[in-house]
Amino acid sequence: MPSEPLLHVENLSITFSSHGRTTQAVKSISFSVGTGEVLAVVGESGSGKSVSALSLTRLLPSPPLCDIQGSILWRGRDLQKITEDQLTQIRGKEIAYIFQDPGTSLNPVYTIGYQIAEAVKIHEPTIKDIDAVVHQSLHDVLIDDPHKVAQQYPHELSGGMQQRAMIAMALACNPKLLVADEPTTALDVTIQKEIIDLLKRLRQQRKMSILLITHNFGIVAHFADRVQVMRQGEIVESGETTTVMQNPAHPYTRGLIACIPRLGQRRRRLTTLSEEIKT
Amino acid sequence: MPYPENLLTVKNLSVHYPSRSGWFWQKNEPKRAVNDISFAVPRGKTVGLVGESGSGKSTTGKAIIKLSPLTSGQIFYQETEIGKLDGAAFQPWRKKIQMIFQDPYNSLNPRSDVLSILSEPLEIHFPQMTNAERTERCVDLLKSVKLPADYLRRYPHEFSGGQRQRIGIARALAVQPELIICDEPVSALDVSVQAEVVNLLQDLQEQLGLTYLFIAHDLAVVEHVSDEILVMSQGKIVEAGNPTSVLTNPQHPYTQKLLSAVPRF
Numbered sequence: 189m190p191s192e193p194l195l196h197v198e199n200l201s202i203t204f205s206s207h208g209r210t211t212q213a214v215k216s217i218s219f220s221v222g223t224g225e226v227l228a229v230v231g232e233s234g235s236g237k238s239v240s241a242l243s244l245t246r247l248l249p250s251p252p253l254c255d256i257q258g259s260i261l262w263r264g265r266d267l268q269k270i271t272e273d274q275l276t277q278i279r280g281k282e283i284a285y286i287f288q289d290p291g292t293s294l295n296p297v298y299t300i301g302y303q304i305a306e307a308v309k310i311h312e313p314t315i316k317d318i319d320a321v322v323h324q325s326l327h328d329v330l331i332d333d334p335h336k337v338a339q340q341y342p343h344e345l346s347g348g349m350q351q352r353a354m355i356a357m358a359l360a361c362n363p364k365l366l367v368a369d370e371p372t373t374a375l376d377v378t379i380q381k382e383i384i385d386l387l388k389r390l391r392q393q394r395k396m397s398i399l400l401i402t403h404n405f406g407i408v409a410h411f412a413d414r415v416q417v418m419r420q421g422e423i424v425e426s427g428e429t430t431t432v433m434q435n436p437a438h439p440y441t442r443g444l445i446a447c448i449p450r451l452g453q454r455r456r457r458l459t460t461l462s463e464e465i466k467t
Numbered sequence: 468m469p470y471p472e473n474l475l476t477v478k479n480l481s482v483h484y485p486s487r488s489g490w491f492w493q494k495n496e497p498k499r500a501v502n503d504i505s506f507a508v509p510r511g512k513t514v515g516l517v518g519e520s521g522s523g524k525s526t527t528g529k530a531i532i533k534l535s536p537l538t539s540g541q542i543f544y545q546e547t548e549i550g551k552l553d554g555a556a557f558q559p560w561r562k563k564i565q566m567i568f569q570d571p572y573n574s575l576n577p578r579s580d581v582l583s584i585l586s587e588p589l590e591i592h593f594p595q596m597t598n599a600e601r602t603e604r605c606v607d608l609l610k611s612v613k614l615p616a617d618y619l620r621r622y623p624h625e626f627s628g629g630q631r632q633r634i635g636i637a638r639a640l641a642v643q644p645e646l647i648i649c650d651e652p653v654s655a656l657d658v659s660v661q662a663e664v665v666n667l668l669q670d671l672q673e674q675l676g677l678t679y680l681f682i683a684h685d686l687a688v689v690e691h692v693s694d695e696i697l698v699m700s701q702g703k704i705v706e707a708g709n710p711t712s713v714l715t716n717p718q719h720p721y722t723q724k725l726l727s728a729v730p731r732f
Contacts, residue, residue: 232657233628347520376519376684381728403657406730433732447662449687451729452715457669458662458691466659 193220193261194365194397195244200258202239202248202421213239215421216258221365226391226398228412228429230405230444235418237401241367245279246272263364281311284363288370290350294342300326300353301338304360311361325360326353330386348379352386359390369401384411405445409433417441420467440465473507473545474646474678475531475564480504480540480550482526500526502702503540508646513672513679515693515710517686519725523702524682528648531680532564533557544646562592565639569651571631575623581609581634582619585641592642608637611674612667629660636667646678653688665692686729690714698722 202214214236221227229237239248244267248254260267262278287293295303304322308315315321319338326334329352342350351371358366368387372380384407391398400412408415408429415433416426417440425438436442446459481504483497501523508514518524529535531542533553542550549560568574575584585605589596596604606616612633623631632652639647649668653661665688671677683689689696690710698706698713698721706719717723 232659377686377728378519378724381730384730404730406732409732410730444658447658449662449665449685449691451687451690451726451731452711454691454711458665460662460666461659 192223194223194225194263195399196220196259196261197240197244198259198261200240200243200256200260202236202243203255203257204249205252205255213421214243217418217421217423218258219416219423219426221397221399223364224391224395224397225414226400226412228400228402228408228415229418230401230403230408230415231418232403232444234420236421237418238369240418241285241369241399241401244367245283245285246275247279247285276310280307280363281361282363283365283367284358284361285367285369286351286354286358286371288373290347290354290374291342293354294350296342299339299341300345300356304338304353304357307357308360321360325356328359328390329353329356331356346379347375348382351375351379351383355383355386355390359394359396362394363396365397365399367399367401370403371400372404372407373402380407387411405433405448417444472509473543474510475508475680476541476543477507477527477531478505478541478543480527480530480542481538482523482530482535483538499702500535501530504699504702504704505540506697506704506707508678508680509694510645510678511672511676512694513681513692515689515696516680516682516699517684517689517696517725518699519684521701522699524699525650527699528566528650528680528682531648532561532566534566558592562642563644564646564648565642565644566648566650567632567635567639567652570655571628571635572623572655574635575631577623580620580622581605584623584634585609585619585638588638588641604641605637608641611640611671612637627660628656629664632656632660632664633667636664636671640671640675644677646680648680648682650682651684652681654683654685661688668692686714686726698725 198218199216200214201216203210203212217240231237242248243256244260267275301322304325305318308318308321322338323334326337331337331352345353372383388411402408412429414427415429416423419440425432425441432441436445443461443465447461449458480501482501483499486495486498487493488495516524526535530537537550541548544560549557582605585608586601589601589604605619609616609618614630614633653664656664672679681689681692693710696710696713697704700721706713706722714726717726
């Protein structure tokens, strides 16, 4: 563990209210991400993993719809207390996001190059040769013909190429933390492997930290330094990836891992989670 | 000739889509979604069909129940050629072959309650049934997919993904089919729910003697459920056989590539 964490989240609670009903999506969780570290957050849908990542840079609806409590310390500054203008300097520049479905996250009416350039113009206004930055960032994600892809629209690219373009956009401003929310869930396994290998390489080159949200334990085992398991808004277990994967301490983690059918280990029936473990 | 023990026999099936683009919408080379494939599904067994997106696996499933147009080839249900039948002539076979779809959010009509979702196939295929008999049958169907009977009056948005997929399974079972084409039935579900639905499908197969064509991209799930597996790539079947031997000792380079990409732990 590095001495000074890049991101330190303390007692984060997120509550949504609508039609007079309140739902607590995240219940007082604390975690930190060190410099150059990959932290994986795993859990089922509705466990609060995505909303906690979105809350870091105010990407959730504003109060009274959504109430966020606790502190989010980014390099020593509390992101909860800074102004919107100050946050704009961090969101997209220091903390960048990539999402699950590149097909819907990219804007269909602008070219890939335009969308990458937009991020660069906002965060690096001093750069003159924006095209060079755009082409370099596409080149960095192993796109063979950056000039051509920069002029294409999202619908002209395959899912894997779209996800690369989204990574290029996120990395164009050299973020210190990349939040990857289910980056490969919508992709085929062979493309998934290429994207994960690419993220591994970029992380090494740039000493970038990654907060990886996933439900795929296979990816966690090959990529993350540490992992935390979420269930219904709480962190039930966290630790070094190898420890958690090989010796899961919490029954929920054990149950979740046991549910997954594995290649070459044919069983008559799959294990399921009992109701008391789920809640 | 098809063998009688095979419920379904597909011979030299091709599905080509016309493709047009460019100036004046010119005709291009057709898109060969499925290109000359042959396979058989034995009664009471599960045949797994794996491949990546665009490999033609879903098109194959859809072509069997005529949701995709057949370009050439033959489809036999036992000894009857059903590939050429259309409209009313195909109706009796549509009752024997049902389908479960991938996305339980889009495959159930949001404006129908569970009772009307489940009774619609009954009205078509069992017109002589009275309303009371239909309701009774729907309750039984919910029981068989382990959902409570009072769900009949609820609407799809009130259910979780796993519950919706169970309703999709109940709808497929309504007309007492023999063959069910499962098109990525568990891909959209969480792992714990996936395990429950896979177990349910296997229980139903044992109780009702169902035959499955199980289309999926998750190799481990397909290995778990299948008696035989077919690997598709670019519209062709590149490898077929016993799941354990195909997946432990793949012969075709595409199967090898697919297997090496699966993250293991």
